[in-house]
Amino acid sequence: MNVVVRHAGVLVTCAGDWRPRAGAAAHDLGIVTDGAVVMERGRIVWVGRDTDVPAGLPDSPEVDAARRLVTPGLVDCHTHALFAGSRAGEFAMRVCGSTYEEIMAQGGGISASARMLREAPDADILEQTAGRLWRMLRFGTTTCEIKSGYGLSTEQEVRSLRLIQQLRSRVPIRVVPTFLGAHAIPPEWRYDREGFVRQVTEEMIPQVAREELARFCDVFCEHGAFSVEESRRILETARAHGMDLKIHADELASSGGTRLGAELGVCSADHLLCATRGDLEALRDSGAIAVMLPGTCLGLAKTRYAPGRLMAEIGLPVAVASDLNPGNCYCENLPLMVTLACLYGGLSLEQALVGVTINAAHALRLGDEVGSLEPGKRGDLVIWECDDYRDIAYHFGVQLASIVIAGGVVAAP
Ligand SMILES: [Zn+2]
Structure with missing residues (x-):
């Protein structure tokens, strides 16, 4: 089954080299504005701009991120x-x-x-x-x-x-x-x-x-x-x-x-x-x-x-x-x-x-499996109750994660 997350105002993908990030690479969050993520059988198969979502996905329930921040699962x-x-x-x-x-x-x-x-x-x-x-x-x-x-x-x-x-x-x-x-x-x-x-x-x-x-x-x-x-x-x-x-x-x-x-x-x-x-x-x-x-x-x-x-x-x-x-x-x-x-x-x-x-x-030798939103990785992502990634640090101590998707399935709330 497919699941599509649509209309991520700010989509932090952390995409890039499948190696640990240091130097300039550790500052690059791979942000896509108005992004979307397509998952199939628990895996990510497509990431990009919402306007480019592939047409004709069969049996694809959509989760509307409503222009909020979306990041990889932590x-x-x-x-x-x-x-x-x-x-x-x-x-x-x-x-x-x-x-x-x-x-x-x-x-x-x-x-x-x-x-x-x-x-x-x-x-x-x-x-x-x-x-x-x-x-x-x-x-x-x-x-x-x-x-x-x-x-x-x-x-x-x-x-x-x-x-x-x-x-x-x-x-x-x-x-x-x-x-x-x-x-x-x-x-x-x-x-x-x-x-x-x-x-x-x-x-x-x-x-x-x-x-x-x-x-x-x-x-x-x-x-x-x-x-x-x-x-x-x-x-x-x-x-x-x-x-x-x-x-x-x-x-x-x-x-x-x-x-x-x-x-x-x-x-x-x-x-x-x-x-x-x-x-x-x-x-x-x-x-x-x-x-x-x-x-x-x-x-x-x-x-x-x-x-x-x-x-x-x-x-x-x-x-x-x-x-x-x-x-x-x-x-x-x-x-x-x-x-x-x-x-x-x-x-x-x-x-x-x-x-x-x-x-x-x-740090868990899972860099080819989780930690970024890229095709081939596990469908783990978080839709946050904000539209700015800086809020994760700035608005501290509170429940800011809104919808958590793990293995392509909505796990919380
Ligand atoms: Zn310890």
Whole structure:
């Protein structure tokens, strides 16, 4: 069946080279005025000016964009959306001035999420997570990555990844699973780090690969989490098992994670608040995407954000994601991240929009599949309640996505 979106006042296609966008290409939104998009069996088959829509399309329901803004469906390339329960109590403690150490001493942090995940039935986790994915979809996200990482044991990590797969039949978002077994050292392994790293490399990764549960392997490389050497072992093992790589790098301190990512040829390096110019140049030369997660800085009331302007200046392709997680960034609103990446990260509006569309698609190795409106790609697009793409950043925090089409089907409202 065909579906035709007509009369897009401003149609942002992000069309162009099917490569990550940097430099001048990251400013080019490929705008068509008074545009139209024709989709067939879930795929885009034609994009152009409305007056040129091919005649005689059989069986073609039309969606009238009524001269509003239309963009590609947004891609959220970094989330921890699968979790159980709430850590609102920790948030309240932080608001009252408690330190992370005090919160940990009271049983908070990642191990609190691990406890709640272990105790929750599958049905509850699926229902809570599906609710979050629906909220993401209503904000315009049609593809999202979801990491495991609240399992902290082989059994619970494998269970998490199986649940992530099951979400695909519940919500019309395209879900990309990432294995993050190395998210934190579990309390019971505190005095045997080596034992836990071996559990990740010898048990978890082989099983995840055998069951094809994740496309990517990620690791939290940071002081207090996993060292550069531990991260290297984990990522090299994952690569030997056929997984693509990601890394949480240089978020809290400059600790060598970005350099490691560049050396190992990761698909993306994420956070990067404390990465130096030299680190970022190495990342650029390796062909990786830099992922900014400004919502986490907001959630932690930080004044320091990732150096987006520097990344853009040196020609490093930049993506922007939500980092949706129960600890420090419980937010499904990807357009809000566009605002933050502009105001605090120094990206231009165009760079930030490219960062949640085509560059985010490349950060998931889906640059030939989603992220732009071009023939051959999935029929994912958003009709917005405005007629100016700048409003996505300017009019922040509100529900501006009006109609969301995923796989050629109206998915929301
Ligand atoms: Zn993260």
